[in-house]
Amino acid sequence: MIRFLALFVSLLTLSAPAVFAETEESKPVLVELFANQNCAACPQAHKTMREVEASRDDVLILTWIVDYWDYLGEPDPMAMPESKERQASYAEQMGLRAPYTPQSIYNGVKECPGPRKRQVVKNIEKLSKAPTHPLLLSEAAGRISVSGEAEGAYHLVEVHYASPEAHDTDMVNPVMSMRVLDSMADAPHACIRYCVILLQSPETGEIAAFWQPET
Template identity: 40%
Template sequence: MKHARILILAISLFAALPAAARQPMSVADTSPVLVELFASHNCRACPKAHRTLAEVDSQRDDVLILTWSVDYWDYLGEKDPMAMSESKDRQRAYVDRFRLRGPYTPQTVYNGVEQCPGNKLPQVESALERTNRVAPSPAHLKRKGGKIELTGNVKELTDIFVIDYLDGDANPTDMVHPVTHVTSIGPWLGGRVEIDPSVCKSTCALVVQEAGFGRVLAAMDLPAR
């Protein structure tokens, strides 16, 4: 993971503006729940998790699912071709956040505030319900003209990630949106930010998250250009 050197070109900063309170019933202001699945090619329970999340993805339009492949089960079989060091680092941060004994697969994380095994649909649905009851986010992403606008007031340092993933015909796996690359395009301290969609080179997700892989404040998928 690296900070983009073209941050000044990709993001135009404006004077800080107070964020309007989010209206939960407004479609325009509602960010999807970011569901992150941590899985492995060598995990026996993971195929069921992929099927479970594929079902969730097909039935709901209020979720954005990303699959992170980890390599710590590679000793059990073949090397996982989709595994990245960023996946393991991200999951270990969640292990600390949720005070777990250690990482496991298939693990799902919901907006950085809930987690559960990803191979049991009732648990997944329950985690989504709990996540939706969390207080409204102070950050908002929306499309405005040819740009993406991020607004809000935040009390702590916040990261903006561009997460590339495979989708549609470009995805030869049984995973939902397997992640292929992650870029941090810089910290955000609130106010109004305009993001150029060109930061996304393929199909990707734009994720606004409290520093240290904390709560996800906003997420948006960007289709391939």
């Protein structure tokens, strides 16, 4: 059964199959960590994300592996060009001097170094209590739609990440692929397991909502 939530719908963690539900007090937050195996500070960031995931039921964490540190050692086999492009867009949208690792992004609108657990938790708690977004997601029979009105353009991004059995790293939900869906209404998708569909502004980076299948 697919449960529909006003903003986030049936959000599951990878390690604990709990259904996230939005309440008047809080709603789930998407955390994106940008990292690389040649980044000296990244192991601590992965540790922080594992601890956060284990201690909270209001987050979905995705790890995007960039390739711009590959010259420091062996190329990271899980790096994707899309990861670098996505992080560069965030840097521009947030007015940052440049991307860095390990950088963590929260609902596309806040950021901080990934190892700083106190700041990580602060960002999550602040955004979990933010006002509900006017755009809503609904899914039925393999198709997803957006309803409601909001200023600016948005698009749907389908993201697939590795299952626990598919990798032996210490990363939380390493991303394997992404694609932008063709439409915003009754759009067919291939998100069945270990995946999420984001409703995101390409102009500001804001993630207004996200959906995961219940398994």
